[in-house]
Amino acid sequence: xxxxxxxxxxxxxxxxxxxxxxxxxxxxxxxxxxxxxxxxxxxxxxxxxxxxxxxxxxxxxxxxxxxxxxxxxxxxxxxxxxxxxxxxxxxxx
Amino acid sequence: xxxxxxxxxxxxxxxxxxxxxxxxxxxxxxxxxxxxxxxxxxxxxxxxxxxxxxxxxxxxxxxxxxxxxxxxxxxxxxxxxxxxxxxxxxxxxxxxxxxxxxxxxxxxxxxxxxxxxxxxxxxxxxxxxxxxxxxxxxxxxxxxxxxxxxxxxxxxxxxxxxxxxxxxxxxxxxxxxxxxxxxxxxxxxxxxxxxxxxxxxxxxxxxxxxxxxxxxxxxxxxxxxxxxxxxxxxxxxxxxxxxxxxxxxxxxxxxxxxxxxxxxxxxxxxxxxxxxxxxxxxxxxxxxxxxxxxxxxxxxxxxxxxxxxxxxxxxxxxxxxxxxxxxxxxxxxxxxxxxxxxxxxxxxxxxxxxxxxxxxxxxxxxxxxxxxxxxxxxxxxxxxxxxxxxxxxx
Numbered sequence: 113x114x115x116x117x118x119x120x121x122x123x124x125x126x127x128x129x130x131x132x133x134x135x136x137x138x139x140x141x142x143x144x145x146x147x148x149x150x151x152x153x154x155x156x157x158x159x160x161x162x163x164x165x166x167x168x169x170x171x172x173x174x175x176x177x178x179x180x181x182x183x184x185x186x187x188x189x190x191x192x193x194x195x196x197x198x199x200x201x202x203x204x205x
Numbered sequence: 206x207x208x209x210x211x212x213x214x215x216x217x218x219x220x221x222x223x224x225x226x227x228x229x230x231x232x233x234x235x236x237x238x239x240x241x242x243x244x245x246x247x248x249x250x251x252x253x254x255x256x257x258x259x260x261x262x263x264x265x266x267x268x269x270x271x272x273x274x275x276x277x278x279x280x281x282x283x284x285x286x287x288x289x290x291x292x293x294x295x296x297x298x299x300x301x302x303x304x305x306x307x308x309x310x311x312x313x314x315x316x317x318x319x320x321x322x323x324x325x326x327x328x329x330x331x332x333x334x335x336x337x338x339x340x341x342x343x344x345x346x347x348x349x350x351x352x353x354x355x356x357x358x359x360x361x362x363x364x365x366x367x368x369x370x371x372x373x374x375x376x377x378x379x380x381x382x383x384x385x386x387x388x389x390x391x392x393x394x395x396x397x398x399x400x401x402x403x404x405x406x407x408x409x410x411x412x413x414x415x416x417x418x419x420x421x422x423x424x425x426x427x428x429x430x431x432x433x434x435x436x437x438x439x440x441x442x443x444x445x446x447x448x449x450x451x452x453x454x455x456x457x458x459x460x461x462x463x464x465x466x467x468x469x470x471x472x473x474x475x476x477x478x479x480x481x482x483x484x485x486x487x488x489x490x491x492x493x494x495x496x497x498x499x500x501x502x503x504x505x506x507x508x509x510x511x512x513x514x515x516x517x518x519x520x521x522x523x524x525x526x527x528x529x530x531x532x533x534x535x536x537x538x539x540x541x542x543x544x545x546x547x548x549x550x551x552x553x554x555x556x557x558x559x560x561x562x563x564x565x566x567x568x569x570x571x572x573x574x575x576x577x578x579x580x581x582x583x584x585x586x587x588x589x590x591x592x593x594x595x596x597x598x599x
Contacts, residue, residue: 120376121373121374121375121376122373122374125536125537125538126538131449152541153538153541166398167394167395167396168394168396168397168398170393170394172455175453175454175455175456176455176456177455177456177457177458180458195444195453195455197378197442197444197455198398199350199394199397199398200371200372200373200376200378
C-alpha cells in the first residue's frame with residue numbers, strides 16, 4: 113500500500129476534485145512532488161515560486177507536523193498518510 | 206489533560222443556586238462530572254463569543270442553555286436573508302437587525318437567568334484588549350484571517366484561552382489555543398494566506414449544518430474548560446469531514462520560536478492585522494489583478510446591437526443550473542486544460558458570480574496571448590441588479 117496524500121477541500125478543485133491520491137514515495141518531498149506533477153495547478157497553492165512550502169499550508173505525516181520532523185525530508189513508508197492542512201477562516205459568512 | 210479556566214477577580218462569585226436554577230439545570234446536577242460545584246463554576250464563568258454567525262449560533266445557544274453566567278456577544282454585522290440557511294439563532298423577522306442584539310434577545314429568552322451583553326462593534330486592535338479583559342474564555346467564531354490573528358494575539362497577551370473553530374464547505378477544524386504550555390494560532394499558521402487564495406464561505410459555500418456541529422464542539426470544549434472535566438483539545442487539532450463523516454486528529458505543538466507565545470517573544474502588542482494579512486479596506490479584495498472590464502449595461506447594449514461576443518462562464522456546473530447567461534461553461538479550475546475550446550480571434554467576455562473568478566480567468570488568458578477579452582464587472586450578480594432582475598441572485 114503506497115503513501116496516501118489527503119487533499120483538503122479548498123485544494124480539491126485544483127486536483128481534479130480528488131479527495132486523496134496515492135504515490136510511492138520515500139519522503140514527504142517526493143510525495144508532494146508526485147502530487148504536483150500530476151496536478152500541476154496545485155503547485156502554486158502549495159509552493160512559492162522559489163519552491164518552498166507555503167507558510168499557511170501545514171503538512172503532516174500521520175499525526176505529526178513535518179516542521180517538527182525532517183520537513184520535506186521526513187521519510188515516508190507504505191501505509192503512511194500525508195495530510196495537507198491549509199488555513200481556513202470561515203465561521204460567520 | 207483537564208484544566209480549569211479561573212474566574213476573574215472582581216465581582217463576588219455566586220456561591221449558591223436558586224431553586225429555579227436547580228430545577229433548570231437538574232440534568233447537569235445529577236451528573237457527578239458537573240454536580241452543584243460544576244454548575245456554580247458555569248454560573249461564575251464569563252465567556253466572550255467573537256462572531257454570532259454560523260459558529261456563534263450553536264455556541265450561544267448551548268452556552269446559554271448550560272448556564273454560563275455571563276456571555277458577551279461581539280458582532281458588528283446585520284442579519285442577512287442568506288444567513289438563515291445556517292445561523293439558527295435568527296428568524297425571518299430578524300433580517301436587517303444587528304446580529305449581536307438579535308442573538309442577545311434569542312438567548313435571553315432561552316435563559317433569562319444569565320447575563321448577556323451584546324457588543325455591536327467591530328473587533329479591532331484598539332478595543333480587543335479592553336473588551337477581552339473582563340472575560341475568562343474567548344471563543345473564536347469569526348470568518349476572516351485578520352480577526353483570527355487578532356483574537357489569538359489578544360488572548361496570548363492577556364493569558365486567556367481561545368477556543369478556536371473554523372469551517373469551509375464541509376470540513377471543520379477545532380482546537381484550544383492560549384493555554385499555558387499550549388500552542389497558539391501562530392504556532393499552527395505563522396502567516397495567513399494572501400487574500401483571494403482561500404475562498405470565503407460566500408464564494409466557496411458551506412453546508413449549513415456544518416458550523417452547527419463545529420460550533421457545538423467549541424461549546425463543549427468551553428464547558429469542559431470551565432468545569433475542568435475530561436480531556437480538552439489543547440495541543441490537538443480536531444479535523445472533521447462531514448461528507449465522509451470522519452473525525453481525525455493531528456498533534457499541535459507549541460512552537461518555541463513563536464513570535465507571540467514562544468520563549469523569545471517579539472510581538473508584545475497588537476498590530477495592524479489587515480496589513481499583516483495583506484488586506485486593506487473593509488472587504489478583502491479578490492486577486493490583485495487589474496483586467497479590462499465591461500459593465501453589465503455595456504454588455505447588454507453590445508449584445509442588443511448584435512455584436513459577436515463569446516460569453517465564457519467560469520463558474521461551476523451547479524451554479525450554471527441556478528442561473529446563467531447562456532455562456533460557454535468552463536469552470537475556472539479546468540481552464541488551463543480546456544483553453545483550446547476558446548477562439549482567440551473572437552471577442553470574449555468572461556463572467557462568474559461576482560467578478561472575482563472571472564478576473565483571474567481573464568488575467569490567465571491575457572497571459573496566454575488572448576487580446577480580445579473582458580471581465581464582466583460584478584458578475585452575474587451585477588447583471589441581475591442592473592440589467593435583468595429576473596435572474597436569481599445566490
